[in-house]
Amino acid sequence: MSTGSGTGAPAPVTADAAGRAAADRAATAIATERARSRRDSRRGALNGWVVTALVSVALLVLWEIAAELWLTRLGVLASPTAIVQSLVADWPVYLNAFSATAWVAVRGWFFGNLAAVVVAVLFVQLPALESLFLRLALTLFCLPLVAVNPLLQLTFDPDTAKVVLAALSVFFTTLVGTMLGLRSADGGPLTMVTAWGGRSLSALRFVRFPSGIPAILTGLQIGAAAAVLGAIFGEFIGAKAGLGVLLINGLMSLELGRVWSVAVIATVMAAVPYGVFGLLRRWLTPWSASISTAQTAPPAARGPLAARLLKTLAWTVGSLLVILAAWWAYLIVFDMSPFVGKSPLDVFAYLFTSDDAAANRAVMLKALGETLVHAGVGYVAGLVIGIAAAVAFVTFPVVERVLTPLAVALRSVPIIVLIPVLILALGRGLGGVVAITAIVTFFPTLANTQSGLRRVPSDAFTLMRSYDASIWSNLWRLQLPYTLPSIFASARIAAPTAVLAATLAEWLATGDGLGHEIVASRAHSDYTGLWAAAAILTAVSLIFYGLVSWAERAVLAKYSPTQLG
Amino acid sequence: MSSLPSRRARRVLAAATAGALSLAVLAGCASSSSGETASGDGVTPITLQTSWIPLVQFGGSYVADKEGYYEKNGVDVDILPGGPDVDPMAAVVAGQADIGMGNADTVARANEQGADLVIIAAGFQKNPLAILSSPDKPIATPADMAGMKIGVPSGDEAAQEALLAANDVDASKVTSVPVGFDVAPLVSGEVDGLWVFYSEQPIAYEEATGKAGTVFLTADYGLDIYAQVYAVTRESLEDDTKRAAIEGFLKGEIEGWQDYVADPTEAVELTVNDYAKDGGLTIEEQTKQAQLQMDLLVTDETKENGLLTMSSDAIAKNVATLDTLGISGVDDSLFDTSVLDEVYAGSNTIK
Numbered sequence: 001m002s003t004g005s006g007t008g009a010p011a012p013v014t015a016d017a018a019g020r021a022a023a024d025r026a027a028t029a030i031a032t033e034r035a036r037s038r039r040d041s042r043r044g045a046l047n048g049w050v051v052t053a054l055v056s057v058a059l060l061v062l063w064e065i066a067a068e069l070w071l072t073r074l075g076v077l078a079s080p081t082a083i084v085q086s087l088v089a090d091w092p093v094y095l096n097a098f099s100a101t102a103w104v105a106v107r108g109w110f111f112g113n114l115a116a117v118v119v120a121v122l123f124v125q126l127p128a129l130e131s132l133f134l135r136l137a138l139t140l141f142c143l144p145l146v147a148v149n150p151l152l153q154l155t156f157d158p159d160t161a162k163v164v165l166a167a168l169s170v171f172f173t174t175l176v177g178t179m180l181g182l183r184s185a186d187g188g189p190l191t192m193v194t195a196w197g198g199r200s201l202s203a204l205r206f207v208r209f210p211s212g213i214p215a216i217l218t219g220l221q222i223g224a225a226a227a228v229l230g231a232i233f234g235e236f237i238g239a240k241a242g243l244g245v246l247l248i249n250g251l252m253s254l255e256l257g258r259v260w261s262v263a264v265i266a267t268v269m270a271a272v273p274y275g276v277f278g279l280l281r282r283w284l285t286p287w288s289a290s291i292s293t294a295q296t297a298p299p300a301a302r303g304p305l306a307a308r309l310l311k312t313l314a315w316t317v318g319s320l321l322v323i324l325a326a327w328w329a330y331l332i333v334f335d336m337s338p339f340v341g342k343s344p345l346d347v348f349a350y351l352f353t354s355d356d357a358a359a360n361r362a363v364m365l366k367a368l369g370e371t372l373v374h375a376g377v378g379y380v381a382g383l384v385i386g387i388a389a390a391v392a393f394v395t396f397p398v399v400e401r402v403l404t405p406l407a408v409a410l411r412s413v414p415i416i417v418l419i420p421v422l423i424l425a426l427g428r429g430l431g432g433v434v435a436i437t438a439i440v441t442f443f444p445t446l447a448n449t450q451s452g453l454r455r456v457p458s459d460a461f462t463l464m465r466s467y468d469a470s471i472w473s474n475l476w477r478l479q480l481p482y483t484l485p486s487i488f489a490s491a492r493i494a495a496p497t498a499v500l501a502a503t504l505a506e507w508l509a510t511g512d513g514l515g516h517e518i519v520a521s522r523a524h525s526d527y528t529g530l531w532a533a534a535a536i537l538t539a540v541s542l543i544f545y546g547l548v549s550w551a552e553r554a555v556l557a558k559y560s561p562t563q564l565g
Numbered sequence: 566m567s568s569l570p571s572r573r574a575r576r577v578l579a580a581a582t583a584g585a586l587s588l589a590v591l592a593g594c595a596s597s598s599s600g601e602t603a604s605g606d607g608v609t610p611i612t613l614q615t616s617w618i619p620l621v622q623f624g625g626s627y628v629a630d631k632e633g634y635y636e637k638n639g640v641d642v643d644i645l646p647g648g649p650d651v652d653p654m655a656a657v658v659a660g661q662a663d664i665g666m667g668n669a670d671t672v673a674r675a676n677e678q679g680a681d682l683v684i685i686a687a688g689f690q691k692n693p694l695a696i697l698s699s700p701d702k703p704i705a706t707p708a709d710m711a712g713m714k715i716g717v718p719s720g721d722e723a724a725q726e727a728l729l730a731a732n733d734v735d736a737s738k739v740t741s742v743p744v745g746f747d748v749a750p751l752v753s754g755e756v757d758g759l760w761v762f763y764s765e766q767p768i769a770y771e772e773a774t775g776k777a778g779t780v781f782l783t784a785d786y787g788l789d790i791y792a793q794v795y796a797v798t799r800e801s802l803e804d805d806t807k808r809a810a811i812e813g814f815l816k817g818e819i820e821g822w823q824d825y826v827a828d829p830t831e832a833v834e835l836t837v838n839d840y841a842k843d844g845g846l847t848i849e850e851q852t853k854q855a856q857l858q859m860d861l862l863v864t865d866e867t868k869e870n871g872l873l874t875m876s877s878d879a880i881a882k883n884v885a886t887l888d889t890l891g892i893s894g895v896d897d898s899l900f901d902t903s904v905l906d907e908v909y910a911g912s913n914t915i916k
Contacts, residue, residue: 075752075773093845100843149650154659158645236650238618241843245618248649249844251747254769258845337659339680420749428742428755507719511743516719523720525654525675 052401059402076420078256083264086257093246098265100241101231104159105269108166109227113174113220115167120178124208130179135319135542136326141172142496142541144503145233146518147534151341153237155334162234169230173493174219181215182208214281221277222447225270225412232266232414247414263413270412271405342531350528360529363517364536370513371502372540377430378437378505379498383491385438386445393446394453394479395471411443415501419508433505440501441494445487452486453479488552495548496541503537608636609810612643614653614662616793619646619841621851622764622858623666624832625688627840629821631831638813644840649746654682657796663807664814668692669791669883670724673892673899681799685904686815686873688793688822689861691784694724695763697751697770703779704758707732707786716744716756724788725760727889731787748773764857768850782860789882791875792861802901815873816908819915822872826863829855871913875900 060080067079078086087094119137123130148168152161235244243262250258324344331341342350350360389407393400410418419436426432456479464474506515514533521529615623626644629635635642645662647653653665654675665682672682696715698704704713711734717725722741729736742756748766751759752773761767763782770778784790795815801807825832833851866876880900887895908915 073752074754075747075749090845093843096843097845146650150652150655153651154655154661236648238646238648238651240619240646240841244648245843246845248618248746249846251745252765252769253850254748254752254766254773337655339658339675339678340655416745419745420747420753423750424753424755508745509743511717511719511741516743519719520722522652523671523674525652525671525678525680527655527678 049401051398055398055402056405071421071424072256074424075254075256076424078260082257083260086255086261087264090258090261094261094265096241097243097246097262098269100239101228101235101243102269104162104234104242105166105224105227105231108163108168108230109170109220109223111163112167112170112227113216113223116171116174116219117178117216120175120182120212123175123179124182131315132318132322135316136322137172137175138496138542138545139323139326139538140168142499142538142545143168144500144515144518144534144537146503146507146515147522147530147537149233149237150522150530151336152234154340155336158238161237162231162239165234166227166230169226170219170223173226174216174223176493177215177219177222178212181212213284217277217281217284221274221281224273224277225408228266228269228412229414247417251416259417263417266414267409267412271408274408339525340527342528344535346528347532347535350532360532364514364532367512367514367517367533368536368540370510371499371506371515371537374430374433374505374510374513375437375499375502375544378434378502379441379494381434382438382441382494382498383445383487386442386490387449387487389442389446390449390453391475391479393450395475407443407446410439415440415504416508419505423509428509432509433502436505436509437498437501441498444494444497445490448486448490448493449483452483455486456482485552485556488548488556492545492548492552495544499537499541499544608639608641609806609813610641610643611664611810611814612645612662613814614645614647614651614656614665616647616651616653616666618648619836619844620765620846621829621833621836621855622793623840624829624836624855624858625822625825626818627821627835628824628832629817631835631839632821632824634817634820635814636817638816640810640813640817642814642817654680654796657682657798663797663801664811665796666793667796669794669899670887670890670892672794672796673887673895676899677892677894682796683799683802683901684791684794684796684875684899685802685811685901686795686818687791687875687879688795688873689791689858690864690867690879691782691861692788692790692792693763693861694721694783694788694790694792695761695767695780696758696783697748697761697767698758698779699751699754699774700776700779702757705779705781707734707781710734710758711738713757714740714742714755716750716759717741718744718746718760721760723890724783727886728783728786728788730889751778763861764854767857768853772850787886789879789886791879791883795873799901802904808904812904812908815904816915819871819873819908822862823915825855826859826872829859869913871905871909871915874905874909874913875902 063077064079064081067077067082071077072079072082119133123134145165149165152165155161156164232242232244232247235242236248239245243266246258247262250256250262327344330336331343334341349357351357351364352361354360389403393403415436418439422435422439423432426435460478460482461474464478469477503513503515503518506513507519510516514537517533518530518537521527521533613626615626617623623644626642630642630644645656647666653662653667654671656662657665658675658680666688669684669687672684675682696704696707696710698709698713702713704710707728710729715725725739725741726736728734729739742750744750744756744759748759748761748770750756751770759766761780763780767778767780795818797811801811829852833848833855837846837848837851862872866879867874870876877897880897880902884895884897884899887899
């Protein structure tokens, strides 16, 4: 806190005039500095917008030229003019497809978010529920879509299956974000409610819910892209109309104008709610800085080590049992045909007790090794690029303005459209897979790191300035340490996503790993193999997530203990 | 913390929730009204799970539906669209569909995994799996595949091995590249040859490059696998009501395909303007596809025995090929010609 403004301690009549003069000078200096920085930022903003517009136009022209000369001929990328032509010429087709997909996405988004908020409230009110069921929610998040899609198709009618898929796509991020929001309630008001005799429900209503609103809105904001992608992917299980149908037809007939128009529409469908809910959040809850969607790790439990380990073990075993029970319950409740629905026992037999168990295990282990390499390298690359981009965005606002739409687009374009471009650029080897995985992990990292960097208190900057610190010194000594919790939180969320992206790349680009195993087992009606691969993949994602949480706690305990509360 | 914004927030949230809830109620109404198709007098509802999104590939079924050929034969057919993630065989086994479309090998593989399905008719006498290549570096026969890079979609690896083995090509000389379902890898020159659907991707290739690609059908080189077959559970053939409905369906289906073969114009128009009207297809491109498809539907055998039929000679060849694909336990009981026999009743056309 700056104490130079002189509003603090009442000065005695015989005050030291020099001291007061110094204080006044300081106050004036601060005021001038503020005014200058406001003016600078206004002028900077204007210049920034001009630069942004120029750079954007240049990028579009570059895209047009590259597409015309080279990329369209290779069958991977349409030019902006081709996209506009296709959109104008066939607008009724796009309108119908848009409404079909949007209707699924909106319902999926609504029910997924509603379920997430309800579950988040239950978890916060009853922590035991959280300890038992959070891993189940995480499991739903980790399930490979390539495996889930055919199962949903056989469980529900086609329309419901698509809505369920879109809802599943948004559920986990909103759940985690809402829990974080509800927990971020100030201790002061909470104590006050308790002191006035309020129960935990009143605390929820008067304190937790209002302070959770920004996080909930962030969930709604980010969920839009996920819901659109879920709805499009849902159309792969059979549809007459929709963007997914146009996409399949466009890819089959290599109509690049069509494929990329769908990509543009999907991006707009994700970007508009992203912007609208962002504005809504700022308007409704101006007191909140932008909030990271990711939950920070729960504080380390206190008490003797052995007791703590025992407790952790008990909850882990408990939640594993819950996951297995949910698996079984799904088969029973939906009366899955045993041809398709395999129980944990079937998978166990497939891997350990059947005649072919050794061979099956060998196949799965080899595939697992490949997937781990793909996911691991892509994950690290995505994190590094995401953090670097966030730093560049915060340090150079022009970069942010030019590249943010591109970053949002990368998140909202169905990855299947991008894969041909990436393969062309980087090949089908590790490069291509890593790029595909990195793109998926990059966006959440960027968003979270960026909001973390912004929350660094300005006083700390003032202090650094008084030491004449350079940009880099600021970054290294101040901003990054402050941002560690956000970086870790997004690293945790990105871990299962990286595994999922790697499997998608394996299906479409490399033809190995668990992603390929899943598609091949499905093509061969080997549903036990499919469940086994999906179970292994999910387990790996859970472990991956657990390891990152562990690292998070270890690092934060050392470098930024206050963040652990 | 100021209370005003939070109250405003709560009010807006409440309004949003109310709006969304009413949407949900609307959704409920919409789905309940579009649910079960009512079964009229004496008309049995039956479900056909197709293997891909609506295309002229299923044109004969659309004609049969629109022209009332199904209805005339006492069935009300619900034609379900497929997609990359749809497994029609699993849909039949799980009871979601009565009849599933697929290839003879997908049916055999489902049976290998414990299903009890039987093929009652074969739409495509020749498997549409083909190898497409650039005319500048043509692959006109399996022998030309040696030394080339071939794009193979996940799941077709066994077919590639069987094709090479059947034609004495050294598999170690062929490089397999995993691909999805578009021709981009061939257009960009990443691969020299590509496994494709005979009546689809070659059109796209010509559109994109301005020159016709070199194509050969794997069916002409020893991969005798019926495609677009109609599979049902063996159980359903033993149930009189179900069997009658399946017979009625097949009779109407054959009539639809007869119209298609006589003149595919109606099938193309129905596909583009009705069954796939939101798929963004064009009459021109679907007409090309419909014409190419004739090579798969019509053979000397069907001219003699009728469309969708299965000769004992071809069944024996199918069984042999399925065996080379490494599918165990296949014999000619996978095919059941009794429904076809009853439907055709000695003739080779349905009137």
